[in-house]
Amino acid sequence: xxxxxxxxxxxxxxxxxxxxxxxxxxxxxxxxxxxxxxxxxxxxxxxxxxxxxxxxxxxxxxxxxxxxxxxxxxxxxxxxxxxxxxxxxxxxxxxxxxxxxxxxxxxxxxxxxxxxxxxxxxxxxxxxxxxxxxxxxxxxxxxxxxxxxxxxxxxxxxxxxxxxxxxxxxxxxxxxxxxxxxxxxxxxxxxxxxxxxxxxxxxxxxxxxxxxxxxxxxxxxxxxxxxxxxxxxxxxxxxxxxxxxxxxxxxxxxxxxxxxxxxxxxxxxxxxxxxxxxxxxxxxxxxxxxxxxxxxxxxxxxxxxxxxxxxxxxxxxxxxxxxxxxx
Amino acid sequence: xxxxxxxxxxxxxxxxxxxxxxxxxxxxxxxxxxxxxxxxxxxxxxxxxxxxxxxxxxxxxxxxxxxxxxxxxxxxxxxxxxxxxxxxxxxxxxxxxxxxxxxxxxxxxxxxxxxxxxxxxxxxxxxxxxxxxxxxxxxxxxxxxxxxxxxxxxxxxxxxxxxxxxxxxxxxxxxxxxxxxxxxxxxxxxxxxxxxxxxxxxxxxxxxxxxxxxxxxxxxxxxxxxxxxxxxxxxxxxxxxxxxxxxxxxxxxxxxxxxxxxxxxxxxxxxxxxxxxxxxxxxxxxxxxxxxxxxxxxxxxxxxxxxxxxxxxxxxxxxxxxxxxxxxxxxxxxxxx
Numbered sequence: 326x327x328x329x330x331x332x333x334x335x336x337x338x339x340x341x342x343x344x345x346x347x348x349x350x351x352x353x354x355x356x357x358x359x360x361x362x363x364x365x366x367x368x369x370x371x372x373x374x375x376x377x378x379x380x381x382x383x384x385x386x387x388x389x390x391x392x393x394x395x396x397x398x399x400x401x402x403x404x405x406x407x408x409x410x411x412x413x414x415x416x417x418x419x420x421x422x423x424x425x426x427x428x429x430x431x432x433x434x435x436x437x438x439x440x441x442x443x444x445x446x447x448x449x450x451x452x453x454x455x456x457x458x459x460x461x462x463x464x465x466x467x468x469x470x471x472x473x474x475x476x477x478x479x480x481x482x483x484x485x486x487x488x489x490x491x492x493x494x495x496x497x498x499x500x501x502x503x504x505x506x507x508x509x510x511x512x513x514x515x516x517x518x519x520x521x522x523x524x525x526x527x528x529x530x531x532x533x534x535x536x537x538x539x540x541x542x543x544x545x546x547x548x549x550x551x552x553x554x555x556x557x558x559x560x561x562x563x564x565x566x567x568x569x570x571x572x573x574x575x576x577x578x579x580x581x582x583x584x585x586x587x588x589x590x591x592x593x594x595x596x597x598x599x600x601x602x603x604x605x606x607x608x609x610x611x612x613x614x615x616x617x618x619x620x621x622x623x624x625x626x627x628x629x630x631x632x633x634x635x636x637x638x639x640x641x642x643x644x645x646x647x648x649x650x651x652x
Numbered sequence: 653x654x655x656x657x658x659x660x661x662x663x664x665x666x667x668x669x670x671x672x673x674x675x676x677x678x679x680x681x682x683x684x685x686x687x688x689x690x691x692x693x694x695x696x697x698x699x700x701x702x703x704x705x706x707x708x709x710x711x712x713x714x715x716x717x718x719x720x721x722x723x724x725x726x727x728x729x730x731x732x733x734x735x736x737x738x739x740x741x742x743x744x745x746x747x748x749x750x751x752x753x754x755x756x757x758x759x760x761x762x763x764x765x766x767x768x769x770x771x772x773x774x775x776x777x778x779x780x781x782x783x784x785x786x787x788x789x790x791x792x793x794x795x796x797x798x799x800x801x802x803x804x805x806x807x808x809x810x811x812x813x814x815x816x817x818x819x820x821x822x823x824x825x826x827x828x829x830x831x832x833x834x835x836x837x838x839x840x841x842x843x844x845x846x847x848x849x850x851x852x853x854x855x856x857x858x859x860x861x862x863x864x865x866x867x868x869x870x871x872x873x874x875x876x877x878x879x880x881x882x883x884x885x886x887x888x889x890x891x892x893x894x895x896x897x898x899x900x901x902x903x904x905x906x907x908x909x910x911x912x913x914x915x916x917x918x919x920x921x922x923x924x925x926x927x928x929x930x931x932x933x934x935x936x937x938x939x940x941x942x943x944x945x946x947x948x949x950x951x952x953x954x955x956x957x958x959x960x961x962x963x964x965x966x967x968x969x970x971x972x973x974x975x976x977x978x979x980x981x982x983x984x985x986x987x988x989x
Contacts, residue, residue, distance in 0.1 A: 408807075457979045467803035468982055471745070474810045475978045478914060482971035489964055503821065625826050634818035638811050645807060646798050 331598040334591055338605045345609060346387075349616040350379050354623055377511075385509040385573055386615050386629075387608040388521045390580055392570035394607025395528050397581030398588075398600065399563035402538050403556055406466040407586055407644050411447075411567040412578025412637075414469070415476035419450025420571040421502055422480045425487045428498070436516035436572060443568035450480060451564055466648070504577030504630025506615045517573045524566050525604070531559070532596035539594060577630045579637025580610050586644060610636070664935060667928055671942040675724070678949040682720045683712055685956055714847065721854065722845040723952050724945040726906035727916075729857045731944020732864055733902040734917020735924070735937050739875040740895060743802050744981045747918035748788075748903045751809035754914070755816040756787020757907035762820055766827050773852050777908050784904035787816060788896065803982065813914075840913035840967035842952045849909070857905050864898050865937050871895060872933035910948070913967055915974020920944045922977050 350362045355374060357365075365372040366380070397410035411417050423446025424439050431438070454476050458469045484502050534555050537545045542552050570577070588602035614632035621627060683695040688711055698709040699717070730749070737746045748754060760783020764776045771779075794808050864871075870891055874881045881888050920943045930936045951969045958964075 460983055465803070467801070467807055471803050471806050471810065471982055472979055474807075474814070475975045479971050479975040482968040486964065486968045489962070490959070622826055627822050627825055631818040631821050634814055635822075638815040638818075641811050642794055642798070642808060645804065645811075 331592050331602075335598065335601055335605070338602065338609070342605055342609045342612075345612050345616065346383055349383055349386075349612050349619075350375055352616065352620050353379065381509040381511055381514055382506040382615060383612060384514055385517070386506050386611040388514075388517060389506075389570040389574045389577065390584075390608040390611030391525055391604045392521060392566045392573075392607075393577060393581035393611070394584035394588075394603045395525065395600070396563040396566040396570070397607075398585035398603045399528070399535070399559050399566070400581075401585055402535050403559055403563070404464065404466065404469060405539070406469065407589075407648060408466065408470045408582070408641065409473075410578060410582035410585075411563070412477065412576070412581060413641075414451060414454050414473035415480060416447050416450045416454070416564070416567050417504075417571055417576035417578040418477040418480035418484070419453075420444075420446035420568050421576045422446060422484045422487070423449065424501070424572065425484055425498060429487065436513045439572040440516065440520070440569060443572040444565065447564045447568040447571070450476065451560070498575075501575035503628040504575040504633065505618075505626075505628035506574055506611075507626065507628070509574070513573065517569060520565075520569050521573075524562065524569060527562060528566070529600060531555075531562070532600055535559070535596045535600075536594075575628075575630065577611065577633055579630075579633040579641075580607055580614070583637050583640050584610055586640070667930075667935075667939060668942075671939060671946065674946050675942060675949070678946060678953065679720055679724070682723070682949055682953050683716050685953055686711070686716060687960065718845045718847055718850055719842045719952070720949065721850055722909045723842050723948045725850075725854050725857050726842075726909040727944040727946070727948025728941035729861060729902040729906040729944075730913065730917050731920035731940045731947075732861055732937060733899045733906075734921045734944075735940040736864060736871055736895060737899055737917070738921045739871050739933070740892070741805065742875055743805055744922075745802055745806045745918070745978065747806075747915065747921070748899055749912070749914050749916055750806055750813065750918065750978075751791045752787040752812035752816055753784045753791075753900060753903045754907050754912050755813050755820070756790075757781070757784035757904040758912045759783045759787075759816050759820050759823075760904070761908070762823050766823060773849055777853065777905070780908050781901065781904045784900045784907065787812060788900050792896075806982075840911045840916075840970065841963060841965045842910055842948075843963050845909060853905055853908055857902065857909075860898055860901050860905070861941065864902070865934065865941075867891075867894070867898075868933040868937045910966070913970050915970050915978065916944070916947070918981070919970065919974050919977050920947055922981055923947070 347359060347362060350366075351357050351359065353374065357372070357375060361372065362375060365375045370376045393411065400409040400411065400414060401407055403409075420443040424442045427433070427438060427442030427445075454469070454473045455464075457476070458464050458472045460468075481502065488499055488502070534550075537548070537550050538552070538555060538559065545552050567581075584607035585599075585603045587606050588599050592598040592602045610633070611629065614629040614636065618627035618629045618632045680692055680695060683699075684690050684692060688708065690708055690712060694708055695712055698712045701709070733748045734746075737748055737751075738744070757780045760779040760781070761776055763783070764771050764779035768775065791809055791812050794812070795805055798804055798808060870881075870886055873884055873886060874888060874891055874895075878888050881891075920940055924930070924936065924940050924943055928939055930939060948966075951966050955964050955966060955969055
């Protein structure tokens, strides 16, 4: 049986998302039934495990999953490169490093400041990767990713150095380097929520422009489209998405690589449905990896970033294999 | 590059003289460096008297000397593996540590500690070798599917590296008690080396280094292309398997000594090419060994100088040097060997 219409595919994805969301609220150190969960969310908010621990994680995971997936999608459109994402361009690691750096230097660790440091870090990391990989005004797709990953490992090494040399202040942020939903509270969600919703909404507004950006630069120029302007705008949007997400959950990057690719398989290149699909798949994968990380070996918890890598790398290699015919 | 024989001889003399002087200098410096101040005389006396009764000599012989020897041996082994891989792939980005081999070896070590907590050092080394071998085979297999190009090879290697890194992290999270001591070694460090470990590992590494250098000419001929090598009468298939085994052996054994060091072989090969520009395969391999030893000891000394009161892993230092080297080398057009 094949499902043709994009709306029905979206419907199935949404149902899947809701199901996984319920599962992630139900299972864990103590298991609850579906009726417990519904009762707790709709009526009394009294269950500490569900309402104060698992629900914030779920919300944060959904938001940040969508943002990582969107930023990945935008980078893939800009570079016309299916391997691009905030993780493989070294942006996540650079954001994390700047967050750690900011915390030690200015001694402020409220989420607003994390957001600011993260944005500066994303900009910095992106420009380094970009300038290191341009040759003769061109960017080879593989070189971009090779350099991006290398720069990512450089910044990750820097983060480790920060963590080792300043343990007291940064002790809470060790898990941040690998990406985790562990420390999520309603307070941190409140700070992330507004920028996240605005950025996600803005992304939905530029679907048409994204479609045009997929064309070759000459073609889009000929139809009267300001390529440079929109490219820069898209890059800025993608960087903001990444840095907001990093400020929320740390470097949880491979979601951003996989989600847009799966969505493209399901919905094709047109961004009208593709972007919706990316959002749902991104949220789905993030919650899934968080849930797996939580329940796989109770009481230990594996950062969802690591689960993301385990899922993401095989897919990354699979994409490389298909790219042979295209490039 | 020197043209005639005499000037070439003088060139090599200067190169080897400088490298050896640097190495010996660093060797003594590394022995005197540390929280307990010791003079050069103390170090020399302790070295030749083998008397570990005094505290100073005990520190020098059992702590600093093991560290220094581990650095020299593992540095030259890693550098040699890098040089060989550079030759046979003709890829300026090829580096065993970027192709998952070292990370695989680290994973093997962690697994050994988890499965058999009371495992002896030789047992750990077997696990380490298996890990390196497996990772190498996986990358080789994937590259043969995806297609080999300068950048694709590295990209697959990086991907496998990240994958194995995640696996190692997960194992450490799940078994914190059994793997606690691994945290520093994971990022490369010369600390925690005992005479027992060095006595076990160093001879094998030295033998592998000698075999590799003897084979250097054949490896060079192989790098000229399969047909050329075949026409000279080299069994290419057998040679390739031997070389692969040598690279894995060198990498895994040095991982047992220093842990994981990303970028290290790459850095040595490019320093060698940029500064010395040697064409003879023998001399290229030998100078690369020396440069590796110098770089490893130098990096260790710098880290010990900056962070006097704690052990900071060398991997961080290597990443800071290595990433620019990788970026520059990925932009190079030459594949001249």
